[in-house]
Amino acid sequence: MSSASQYFIKATAEYKNLLKTGKKQVCRFFVCYYALDVGVKGAGRLGIGISSSIVPKAVDRNRIKRAVKEYFRKNVSINKDCVLLARKGIQNADIQKIYNELSYIFTKVLS
Numbered sequence: 001m002s003s004a005s006q007y008f009i010k011a012t013a014e015y016k017n018l019l020k021t022g023k024k025q026v027c028r029f030f031v032c033y034y035a036l037d038v039g040v041k042g043a044g045r046l047g048i049g050i051s052s053s054i055v056p057k058a059v060d061r062n063r064i065k066r067a068v069k070e071y072f073r074k075n076v077s078i079n080k081d082c083v084l085l086a087r088k089g090i091q092n093a094d095i096q097k098i099y100n101e102l103s104y105i106f107t108k109v110l111s
Helices: 010-022 060-075 095-110
Strands: 023-024 032-035 045-048 081-084
Touching: 010 032, 010 045, 010 081, 023 095, 032 060, 032 095, 045 060
Parallel strands: 045 081
Antiparallel strands: 023 032, 032 081
16 A cells, blocks of 8 residues: 655655756646656655745645645646645635636646
């Protein structure tokens, strides 16, 4: 049985490498950096970055991260590493708006 942690980017060096060398896609609530080649472990992994200056309360940051992880787990089958960085305005967004933006951005990444 595989652990859930293999689907997420954990190392800071991997984040920095993807931000520097990856391709960028922008939507209303997120900036997505993604690798052009297949992920290191063969399956796509996700990294989520939400700055405390964008979303000050930890409760709200964690709510957004849970929503993104849930969407990724249920709806996305991708073989590229992706890092999602939150943008201003996401703090007041409800889950359905976040899901709509994730759908838009992953459609662009997969095409």
